Amino acid sequence: MLKENLLKVQENIRIACEKAGRDVSEVTLIAVSKTKPVSMLKEVYDAGIRQFGENKVQELTEKEEQLPKDIRWHMIGHLQRNKVKYIIGKTALIHSVDSLRLAEEISRQSTKQQVISDILVEVNIAGEESKFGISNQEAIALVSEIAALPGIHIRGLMTIAPFVSNGEENRAYFRKMKELSVDIMKQNIDNVNMDILSMGMTGDYTVAIEEGSTMVRVGTGIFGERSYNI
Ligand SMILES: *Cc1c(COP(=O)(O)O)cnc(C)c1O
Numbered sequence: 001m002l003k004e005n006l007l008k009v010q011e012n013i014r015i016a017c018e019k020a021g022r023d024v025s026e027v028t029l030i031a032v033s034k035t036k037p038v039s040m041l042k043e044v045y046d047a048g049i050r051q052f053g054e055n056k057v058q059e060l061t062e063k064e065e066q067l068p069k070d071i072r073w074h075m076i077g078h079l080q081r082n083k084v085k086y087i088i089g090k091t092a093l094i095h096s097v098d099s100l101r102l103a104e105e106i107s108r109q110s111t112k113q114q115v116i117s118d119i120l121v122e123v124n125i126a127g128e129e130s131k132f133g134i135s136n137q138e139a140i141a142l143v144s145e146i147a148a149l150p151g152i153h154i155r156g157l158m159t160i161a162p163f164v165s166n167g168e169e170n171r172a173y174f175r176k177m178k179e180l181s182v183d184i185m186k187q188n189i190d191n192v193n194m195d196i197l198s199m200g201m202t203g204d205y206t207v208a209i210e211e212g213s214t215m216v217r218v219g220t221g222i223f224g225e226r227s228y229n230i
Contacts, residue, residue, distance in 0.1 A: 016209040032219030110151030156196030167204030174211035
């Protein structure tokens with residue numbers, strides 16, 4: 001069942017890339033496995049997926065210990081500073097950096113462990129009050145400040161678009177994100193790359209790809225609905 005879901009998602013990604021005149025190799029699929037048991041992750045792993053996304057530190061580290069070491073783990077949820085130390089060296093990419101203070105802690109822990117941590121800056125592109133992330137006006141300033149820290153490397157931007165029933169409703173937000181990423185790239189800030197644009201979830205990943213996403217984070221579309229009362 002999961003294999004069929006996965007094939008469907010991969011096919012949709014292929015079609016969206018074709019429509020946008022992009023190569024499928026430009027888009028990385030992250031299987032968002034939060035709340036799902038290790039057995040299900042194993043099934044998706046066996047179907048070829050090596051990139052998994054989690055939104056809680058403890059869940060990520062527990063699953064990381066139980067699954068093969070060639071998995072690239074993505075921290076996609078809000079990250080508290082006191083938990084940073086548990087994931088440094090275990091995550092391929094932290095998508096959810098939304099303050100200088102958090103970046104400073106990532107820098108400190110990375111330096112201590114002698115690693116460079118790849119991160120994305122999270123932008124609240126729709127200005128939703130319920131969401132974390134900085135505004136697009138604040139983005140350039142924050143990127144410049146973080147860029148100066150040791151042990152940390154900015155690879156791009158991430159956004160969580162509004163929850164909508166029709167993904168088309170988020171197209172303008174995705175377009176704005178792409179523009180923002182190009183604007184920042186043009187600043188030529190040392191130690192900053194804008195090669196990753198993490199946007200698009202189950203409801204809107206094909207639209208996000210058409211607008212330039214390079215990483216889509218798909219949970220429900222692969223693993224099915226989440227139940228939180230387990
Ligand atoms: C849960 C989550 C996703 C996946 O959402 P789906 O709608 O299930 O695809 C993607 N990104 C973030 C940050 C999430 O927390």
